[in-house]
Amino acid sequence: MPVILNHLSNLIDAPRLVTQTPLLRASGLKKQYGRITAVDDVSLEVYSGEVLGIVGESGSGKSTVLRLLNLEENVEAGDYRLNISGLEAINLFTLARFQRREVQTHHIGIVYQNPHLGLRMRYTSSGNVAERLLITGERRFATLREAARVSLAASEFPLNRMDDPPRVLSGGMQQRVQLAKAIALEPKVLLLDEPTTGLDVSVQALVLDTLKRLQRERHLAIVIVSHDLGVIRTLADRVMVMRHGRVVETGLTDQVLEDPQDAYTQQLVHAKL
Amino acid sequence: MTTSLAALAAPREDYSYAFLDAYAKRELRRRTLKAIAIPGYQVPYASRELPIARGWGTGGLQVTLSLVGPESVIKVIDQGADDSVNAANLRRFITRMSGAATTTDALQATIIQSRHRIPEEVLQENQALVLQVPDPEPLRAVQSDSSKAHEMHADADYGQMWLVLYEQLVRYKQYIQGASYPSLVNGRYVISPSPIPRWDTPKLHQSPHLTLLSAGREKRLYAVPPYTDVRPLEFEDIPFQVEDQRGWICQHTGAQNKFMNEIPLADGTAAYELSDTGYMEKLSAEANGSTRGATYYDDEGNFYHAGYLKPPVQPD
Numbered sequence: 391m392p393v394i395l396n397h398l399s400n401l402i403d404a405p406r407l408v409t410q411t412p413l414l415r416a417s418g419l420k421k422q423y424g425r426i427t428a429v430d431d432v433s434l435e436v437y438s439g440e441v442l443g444i445v446g447e448s449g450s451g452k453s454t455v456l457r458l459l460n461l462e463e464n465v466e467a468g469d470y471r472l473n474i475s476g477l478e479a480i481n482l483f484t485l486a487r488f489q490r491r492e493v494q495t496h497h498i499g500i501v502y503q504n505p506h507l508g509l510r511m512r513y514t515s516s517g518n519v520a521e522r523l524l525i526t527g528e529r530r531f532a533t534l535r536e537a538a539r540v541s542l543a544a545s546e547f548p549l550n551r552m553d554d555p556p557r558v559l560s561g562g563m564q565q566r567v568q569l570a571k572a573i574a575l576e577p578k579v580l581l582l583d584e585p586t587t588g589l590d591v592s593v594q595a596l597v598l599d600t601l602k603r604l605q606r607e608r609h610l611a612i613v614i615v616s617h618d619l620g621v622i623r624t625l626a627d628r629v630m631v632m633r634h635g636r637v638v639e640t641g642l643t644d645q646v647l648e649d650p651q652d653a654y655t656q657q658l659v660h661a662k663l
Numbered sequence: 664m665t666t667s668l669a670a671l672a673a674p675r676e677d678y679s680y681a682f683l684d685a686y687a688k689r690e691l692r693r694r695t696l697k698a699i700a701i702p703g704y705q706v707p708y709a710s711r712e713l714p715i716a717r718g719w720g721t722g723g724l725q726v727t728l729s730l731v732g733p734e735s736v737i738k739v740i741d742q743g744a745d746d747s748v749n750a751a752n753l754r755r756f757i758t759r760m761s762g763a764a765t766t767t768d769a770l771q772a773t774i775i776q777s778r779h780r781i782p783e784e785v786l787q788e789n790q791a792l793v794l795q796v797p798d799p800e801p802l803r804a805v806q807s808d809s810s811k812a813h814e815m816h817a818d819a820d821y822g823q824m825w826l827v828l829y830e831q832l833v834r835y836k837q838y839i840q841g842a843s844y845p846s847l848v849n850g851r852y853v854i855s856p857s858p859i860p861r862w863d864t865p866k867l868h869q870s871p872h873l874t875l876l877s878a879g880r881e882k883r884l885y886a887v888p889p890y891t892d893v894r895p896l897e898f899e900d901i902p903f904q905v906e907d908q909r910g911w912i913c914q915h916t917g918a919q920n921k922f923m924n925e926i927p928l929a930d931g932t933a934a935y936e937l938s939d940t941g942y943m944e945k946l947s948a949e950a951n952g953s954t955r956g957a958t959y960y961d962d963e964g965n966f967y968h969a970g971y972l973k974p975p976v977q978p979d
């Protein structure tokens with residue numbers, strides 16, 4: 391028996407989720423703003439190469455979860471680990487500001503719905519991307535230019551406009567600059583907060599194509615927040631439904647969107663159909 | 664019996680030596696020691712009112728008054744000149760309050776208080792240079808919130824300063840920051856070296872003398888101790904440049920390759936004269952036995968630390 395099993399296991403990979411540990415693992419996240427509990431006991435896991443979608447009505451705590459995962463704010467409670475060499479054993483929320491910034495810079499990229507949050511609107515687009523390398527100590531101008539070019543090209547930004555400031559660019563282009571900035575240091579985790587909301591439908595489709603391509607090529611762990619179930623359907627492998635700061639349902643995207651179990655999810659899905 | 668007003672009043676006391684009382688001096692000396700111990704770090708200090716308005720060199724003046732003694736020899740420079748009204752006022756005040764001697768010779772002075780310039784002759788180990796600083800915060804342009812700026816210094820988070828240089832190279836193909844060129848001290852803190860021209864910034868590097876920089880309005884001081892690395896922020900492949908004044912010849916002395924003032928002439932051309940008046944005086948008096956020291960830049964314009972300044976490179 392062992393002989394034939396061994397033989398088989400060489401031919402057929404065991405399912406990924408069985409052999410691997412998640413790249414990103416957060417549990418018991420809790421965040422309060424005064425009396426408002428924005429995020430309440432939220433747990434999630436994401437594997438490399440996997441896209442987790444977060445859906446829920448406005449104010450349900452989706453953006454707050456992303457800010458926590460980007461180590462921008464302190465939590466009331468929670469454990470957050472990245473399965474990255476040297477960091478496995480550390481709850482990232484316990485790190486000092488300086489170390490957090492290191493983790494954030496090297497391993498996490500983020501795209502905000504509002505480009506003003508993610509970009510310096512008056513600096514060049516290439517400079518916005520190059521800043522990521524400057525933070526890590528790159529001091530060769532030619533290297534910065536080349537890195538900006540490579541990342542902007544990867545996010546399908548027209549290079550003849552690389553030195554235009556985001557302030558003069560269209561919404562879709564601004565999101566591409568944000569994306570280029572987010573991937574410039576080849577992070578393992580990519581966080582997307584409503585990356586295509588507010589864009590024309592045709593532009594939105596192109597940006598989604600770019601995201602899908604990056605996802606295939608770079609094997610990222612992606613968390614995408616969107617209230618647009620179409621976007622989630624296109625990108626996400628699994629989906630997590632939030633309401634009032636809590637997770638009400640989670641599962642494979644097809645399952646949750648085709649056959650929602652929770653009453654709130656049913657409402658949400660049917661409202662969007 | 665009538666009592667005179669004078670008898671009723673508290674007995675008249677003279678000013679403390681060097682104007683500042685003992686507590687004020689102790690405060691400044693402690694802060695100065697701390698600043699020397701942490702090169703480039705901005706140390707806040709408690710400050711007394713002075714009979715000179717803020718913005719006229721009170722930051723430098725307080726440091727000078729905490730250092731000065733009866734044996735000191737003081738030189739005060741304003742934009743290179745010893746004879747400007749402001750420099751003369753400061754010099755008179757310092758000597759009246761301390762009994763120190765004064766000089767215009769950079770090498771004879773034990774304390775040089777200066778606004779906007781560092782002398783052309785290489786300062787020595789027994790000398791202290793006190794620079795008046797209008798704005799001590801190099802991060803001001805990128806971070807207006809000073810507590811955030813403080814945090815950025817703590818984290819050595821200078822990415823945005825470099826980004827400003829990147830933007831300059833993209834837009835103008837060169838670093839366009841003129842005076843106060845941001846510089847990294849001892850590999851750790853970025854300082855604004857006060858509004859000295861770029862020409863003077865390299866003089867802070869591995870210098871035998873002590874430099875103290877003090878901002879009166881902001882009540883902060885910082886130091887470049889002797890023999891400490893000071894590097895203007897520059898990309899490895901695009902070197903920092905000092906002002907290009909090649910071919911400018913001092914109309915009084917014929918000197919070249921020292922920092923010049925440009926004097927516009929009626930016919931649209933310009934004449935030039937040495938900005939450092941003490942040095943100009945020396946060159947003029949040389950025949951009369953005045954001795955001239957080594958200068959940071961030689962007559963061909965070579966900086967005395969070979970290799971520190973590099974030939975210009977144009978970005979692609």
Ligand SMILES: Nc1ncnc2c1ncn2[C@@H]1O[C@H](COP(=O)(O)OP(=O)(O)O)[C@@H](O)[C@H]1O
Binds near residue numbers: 423427449455
């Ligand atoms: N910085 C903040 N200060 C105070 N309240 C906040 C802050 N950020 C979010 N909240 C509150 O937390 C809740 C969740 O907000 P958010 O995460 O933005 O939801 P979503 O992204 O799902 O719309 C809301 O009630 C919101 O008002």
Ligand SMILES: [Mg+2]
Binds near residue numbers: 454
């Ligand atoms: Mg949101």
